[in-house]
Structure formats: C-alpha cells, structure tokens
Amino acid sequence: MHEWALAEAVISTILNVAKKNNAKKIVEAKIKIGNLQQIDPDILTFAFQELVKNTPLKKTEVKLEPEGANFKCRVCGFEWGFENVMNGLEVNESEAIHFVPDLVHTFIRCPRCNSPDFEVKRGRGVWVEYVTISK
Numbered sequence: 001m002h003e004w005a006l007a008e009a010v011i012s013t014i015l016n017v018a019k020k021n022n023a024k025k026i027v028e029a030k031i032k033i034g035n036l037q038q039i040d041p042d043i044l045t046f047a048f049q050e051l052v053k054n055t056p057l058k059k060t061e062v063k064l065e066p067e068g069a070n071f072k073c074r075v076c077g078f079e080w081g082f083e084n085v086m087n088g089l090e091v092n093e094s095e096a097i098h099f100v101p102d103l104v105h106t107f108i109r110c111p112r113c114n115s116p117d118f119e120v121k122r123g124r125g126v127w128v129e130y131v132t133i134s135k
C-alpha cells in the first residue's frame, strides 16, 4: 500500500503549490519516480486516479516518468548509470536492487576502479518535478 501513501503525498504537494500561487486551474503535473524506488507504476497511477476524484486535480494531466539511477564513485569520481551495469548483473540481483535499493552496494562496484564506495546521485525517491497552473 506504499503507492497509495505516495500518491496522497504527491497530491497534497501539488495542491499546496497551486494554493500558494493562487492557481485557478492545475493544468499539468509531472512526477518523477526513481528507478531504485520500490514502486509499481501501475498501482501508483491507479491510486492517483482514485484519489484525485474529488479534488481540483481531477482534470489535471498527471505524467509519471521514471528516472534512471546514477552513481558517482567517491574514490575516482567516475559517474555511471544503472543501465551500464545492469547487463553484468544476474536477473535476481537486479530485482533485489529494485526492491531493496540499499543492496546496490552489495552488487555494484565502480566500473573504473572497482571500489564499492560510491554515492547514489539519482534514482531514489519520488518527487514532483513541475506543476503547470493557470490563473
């Protein structure tokens, strides 16, 4: 039921933005979903559609967009994307990472210097990228 709580949080964020800007209408909103987040986009979309029914958001076009994960090595500074290392992983490993993002450090190493010490720069969390309103 994780997705429902998220949809609720996203909706209240959008409503707050609209209120602060005296919006008459909320035209469009874009939500980014990090690839490492444990989210089912179909459930999230469904939760959204259900939850906006009695809100000013019911006619808003809400776009959900996945965001690829990105890593940066703390040792050599090399940056790389999840896609680049996916092919070297077993299917069960990439699934484990998808559901337990912290496992990423167990399975992935810097492609350049082989260090397990890297930060996750992108691909975590769910956030509202922008809200388009009309006044």
Ligand SMILES: [Zn+2]
Residues within 6 Å of the ligand: 073, 074, 075, 076, 077, 078, 110, 111, 112, 113, 114, 115
């Ligand atoms: Zn490195």
